[in-house]
Amino acid sequence: MAEPTPVTPVEPIISFKGVNKAFGSNVIFEGLNLDIYRGETLTIIGGSGTGKSVTLKMLIRLLRADEGSITAFGEEVTTMKPKALLALRRRIAMLFQGAALFDSLTVAQNIKYPLIEHGWKDEDKMTARVREVLDQVGLGKIEDQKPASLSGGMKKRVGLARAIAIKPDVILYDEPTTGLDPINVRRINGLIRHLQESLGVTSIVVTHDMDSCFTVTDRLAFLYNKRIEWVGPPEAAREAPLEILREFVKGGSGILEDDLYI
Amino acid sequence: MNGVVELMGHIGGVARLSLDTFKAVFVPPWNLDLLVDQLDRAGIGSWSIAVLTALFTGAVMAVQFAVGLEPYGASLYTGKLVSLGIVRELGPTLTAVLVGGRVGSGFTAEIGSMTVTEQVDAIQALGADPVKKLVVPRVVACIIMLPLLTILADFVGCFGGMLVAMNEVGITPRFFLEQVIDTLGVVDLVHGLAKSVFFGYFIAILGCYQGLHTHGGTEGVGRATTDTVVAISITVLVSNFLLTNIFLKIYG
Numbered sequence: 001m002a003e004p005t006p007v008t009p010v011e012p013i014i015s016f017k018g019v020n021k022a023f024g025s026n027v028i029f030e031g032l033n034l035d036i037y038r039g040e041t042l043t044i045i046g047g048s049g050t051g052k053s054v055t056l057k058m059l060i061r062l063l064r065a066d067e068g069s070i071t072a073f074g075e076e077v078t079t080m081k082p083k084a085l086l087a088l089r090r091r092i093a094m095l096f097q098g099a100a101l102f103d104s105l106t107v108a109q110n111i112k113y114p115l116i117e118h119g120w121k122d123e124d125k126m127t128a129r130v131r132e133v134l135d136q137v138g139l140g141k142i143e144d145q146k147p148a149s150l151s152g153g154m155k156k157r158v159g160l161a162r163a164i165a166i167k168p169d170v171i172l173y174d175e176p177t178t179g180l181d182p183i184n185v186r187r188i189n190g191l192i193r194h195l196q197e198s199l200g201v202t203s204i205v206v207t208h209d210m211d212s213c214f215t216v217t218d219r220l221a222f223l224y225n226k227r228i229e230w231v232g233p234p235e236a237a238r239e240a241p242l243e244i245l246r247e248f249v250k251g252g253s254g255i256l257e258d259d260l261y262i
Numbered sequence: 263m264n265g266v267v268e269l270m271g272h273i274g275g276v277a278r279l280s281l282d283t284f285k286a287v288f289v290p291p292w293n294l295d296l297l298v299d300q301l302d303r304a305g306i307g308s309w310s311i312a313v314l315t316a317l318f319t320g321a322v323m324a325v326q327f328a329v330g331l332e333p334y335g336a337s338l339y340t341g342k343l344v345s346l347g348i349v350r351e352l353g354p355t356l357t358a359v360l361v362g363g364r365v366g367s368g369f370t371a372e373i374g375s376m377t378v379t380e381q382v383d384a385i386q387a388l389g390a391d392p393v394k395k396l397v398v399p400r401v402v403a404c405i406i407m408l409p410l411l412t413i414l415a416d417f418v419g420c421f422g423g424m425l426v427a428m429n430e431v432g433i434t435p436r437f438f439l440e441q442v443i444d445t446l447g448v449v450d451l452v453h454g455l456a457k458s459v460f461f462g463y464f465i466a467i468l469g470c471y472q473g474l475h476t477h478g479g480t481e482g483v484g485r486a487t488t489d490t491v492v493a494i495s496i497t498v499l500v501s502n503f504l505l506t507n508i509f510l511k512i513y514g
Contacts (some may be wrong), residue, residue, distance in 0.1 A: 054329055059385070060386075060387055062383045062386055062387060076387040086389050089386075089387055089388070089389045090389060093387070093388075094384075094387045096380045096383065096384055096387075097380065098379055098380060100379060100381045100383065100384035101381075101384075102376075102380075102381055102384070113390075114388040114389055117388055117389035117390045118389050160390070162288075
């Protein structure tokens with residue numbers, strides 16, 4: 001009888017271990033632990049001000065953790081040198097809450113920005129890449145428009161096009177559907193799912209929107225009490241032992257915002 | 263006590279930003295387009311303020327000196343006093359205060375808006391350095407343009423003084439210019455221009471620092487912009503006193 005093939009444990013590509021973070025006297029995290037695996041879509045939920053966006057920003061070191069370890073692709077982020085940090089930001093892209101497009105640049109210039117910073121020189125190739133990513137996010141010929149002339153949904157999609165232009169391995173989505181109409185919410189959710197399925201991109205989504213959460217996510221992480229209190233499949237959240245999570249997932253009819261902000 | 267701690271924190275922050283800016287200046291690639299854009303906006307866009315300020319400052323100085331010196335029969339020396347006052351002190355200082363108010367507040371408003379809308383975070387996330395992209399071009403542009411605007415203000419200020427002296431005292435342009443040339447030495451010009459280099463640096467670094475540390479949405483941008491104008495005005499006036507003393511000790 002053949003020996004059973006040993007199962008190799010899957011290593012997380014991103015890992016937060018014992019992370020502490022405070023802004024002055026305002027403690028955000030005390031011992032944050034979280035693992036993210038290749039190819040999955042993980043959604044972080046939690047009340048306002050519990051540090052969901054801070055988690056994303058610490059991962060690409062837009063904010064520094066006070067203590068603890070954050071590793072990405074096997075490298076320690078908290079002590080990374082500038083060159084390694086640049087390489088990390090080539091692999092992990094972020095879609096900001098308000099898209100954060102540069103007002104003074106056109107759509108095409110916005111999308112070319114990371115390409116130039118990461119060493120692309122050929123103008124024709126960059127122009128072709130701009131067209132390609134705009135097609136991927138379902139936008140027509142808007143290359144020469146300035147962000148001010150775009151709708152909220154279009155800005156989000158241009159922001160996403162800019163994020164995927166450098167073909168990242170991981171995309172961080174900070175409230176990707178906030179402030180959008182239902183059609184654009186569906187469109188953005190579809191894009192997140194499409195990028196995961198077609199390009200194998202790992203996604204970390206921060207959101208308040210539970211409908212979106214159940215549409216796009218493989219695993220749910222609940223931020224509460226200054227740490228991740230629960231991680232699991234979205235369906236299991238409805239039956240989770242943590243009452244406040246069950247209420248949050250249901251839509252929060254029985255909880256107050258103050259209860260979440262612990 | 264809290265105010266002192268806060269002030270020390272800001273001084274430390276400005277020193278840190280200055281160090282980062284100094285290091286970033288020498289790291290390629292250098293983006294000349296950004297520098298040219300700032301030279302245009304900060305420098306060329308400010309020439310009219312510098313000219314108007316200097317013209318009327320020179321004129322009012324000439325009026326005061328002409329009237330004040332008349333009882334002593336010394337109003338003929340109006341040209342000497344106006345030119346010395348303009349070139350050593352009022353040209354660089356008033357230009358810095360007024361251009362600083364315009365340019366520094368503009369820097370804070372622009373960078374502050376970018377900060378509160380996460381565009382500065384986006385610059386970093388996309389692999390660039392906000393200090394290199396936003397601060398370096400502004401600091402270099404102000405260090406180049408402030409002395410040039412000061413030279414312009416010196417000329418126009420003396421011209422304004424000359425126009426008034428011709429009318430009030432009845433001296434000829436030639437006599438006025440001879441007095442100016444006799445009075446002013448290279449040291450006087452260097453004295454004023456050297457100060458304007460420092461003023462240019464203070465204007466840009468304070469404007470950028472406030473912008474990068476803006477928080478609290480659009481209200482925060484407004485608050486930061488106002489703070490910048492106050493900070494630049496005070497810094498220019500205080501540093502003018504210190505620099506003047508230092509230069510007088512060096513050059514006499």
